[in-house]
Amino acid sequence: MVEIFILSMIAGTVSGLFAGLFGIGGGLILVPILVFLFKAQGFAADFIMHMAVATSLATIVLTSISATLAHHRLKSVIWGKVYSLVPGIVIGSVLGAVIADTISADSLRIIFAIFLLYIGFQMAFQIKPEAGAMQQSPFLDAVVSIVIGILSSMLGIGGGTMTVPYLVRGQFPVRNAVGIASACGLPIAFGGTLSYMLLGFEKTGLPAGSWGYVYLPAFAGIVLLSMVTAPLGAKLAHKLPAQTMKSYFSLLIFIMAAKLLSE
Template identity: 60%
Template sequence: MIAIFLASLLLGTVSGLMAGLFGIGGGLIIVPVLAVLFAGQGFPTELVMIMSVATSLATIIFTSISSVLAHHRLNSVLWDKVLAMGPGIMIGAAVGAVVADHIAGDVLRFIFIIYLLSVGVQMALQFKPKPGQQQPSKELDFGVAGIMGLLSSLLGIGGGTLTVPFLVHFQTPMRNAVAIASACGLPLALVGTVGYALLGKDASQLPEWSLGYIYVPSFLGIVLTSTYTAPIGAKLAHKLPAEKLKRYFSLLLFVMAAKLIWF
């Protein structure tokens, strides 16, 4: 337990820096690293991925709060859009937790590998969302938000890599799109975390110090450091060649995907 806690402190430090520097969610790094840590500590194979996803999602509650407050102070959050998408995201997050609880660990691992590779390609080739159509209907907002909530809960991510391109496509300025995605990440993380905690409370072979599928020592370690390093990463983004660094970071994503393939 102590070894994983200490490793999680380091993981939180790195994931916070990367999230601030590249504008990505920490789950992209947290989930695969936790999977390796949990497997190395002898966690039951069928629990490794779902506990990694659940623990990652729980940490997003705190990173989302600090991010939303920062965006709100800058008047970047379009709250009417958040309210339009929020219900769909919360329903999708709850469904995502149920789906994760009912599929095999290897299937969940494969889904995350696909996600890692897709984001890695996007960062390597510098794809950027392009403005497109006029504002979507409330029905489309709700439906797409539900799908985003489901996938984000299933992957243990805040959903920014899914939400931002959708918003920008419908002519939301990038500054507002990032702020809206941050605000939507909070109810997503809350609902998903509660879902994983309740669904896993009676699971067999759970390690000690687990709250359902959430491994508390890792959760605490990541939160303690990531909340401090994310703002540092955001400041570094203005001083370092972040666009060039993204290509190097994409290589790390490919390595993590390979590690999960030969897990």
């Protein structure tokens, strides 16, 4: 337990740094790392992927609060849009956890790897969301937010990679889209984490230190340092060649996806 706490601190350092550097959710990095850590610790194979996703979501609860407050101070969060998206996001995050609990660890791992490949291609080819003139009604917000909540909860991410493009196509400036997406990350993480905790309580064979599917030693180690290194990554983003760094990072994502697919 002590060993994985220390290794999780390293994971938190890396995920926080990359999250700040590239403006992506730490879950994209955390979930694969946690899968490898949990496997090395000999955890039950049937639970490893679910535990990685749930633990990642638990860390996002805290990091999203910090990010939302920062964006709120910069006046980039349009709360009216947040309130329009939150009900569907909460419903979706609960549904996503329930769906993930009903499918095998292998299926969940493949779904996550495919999503990694999707993000990797976006970063490798510098694909950015294009501004559009989509009319976003309350009904469309409800449908899209449920889908975002489901996928985010299944993948252990904050949903920004899906929320931001949707908002930009609805004519929201990127600055506001990122602020809104950050605020929406909290209900995704909270709803998903709580659901994974409740769903995991009935499982036998989870390692000591688990609270449902959430593995507390890993959660503590990640949170301890990720909230410190994320601001550092954001500062480095203004000093390093962004396009080159994204190319290297996309290569890392492809490697992680390939590793997950070969497990």
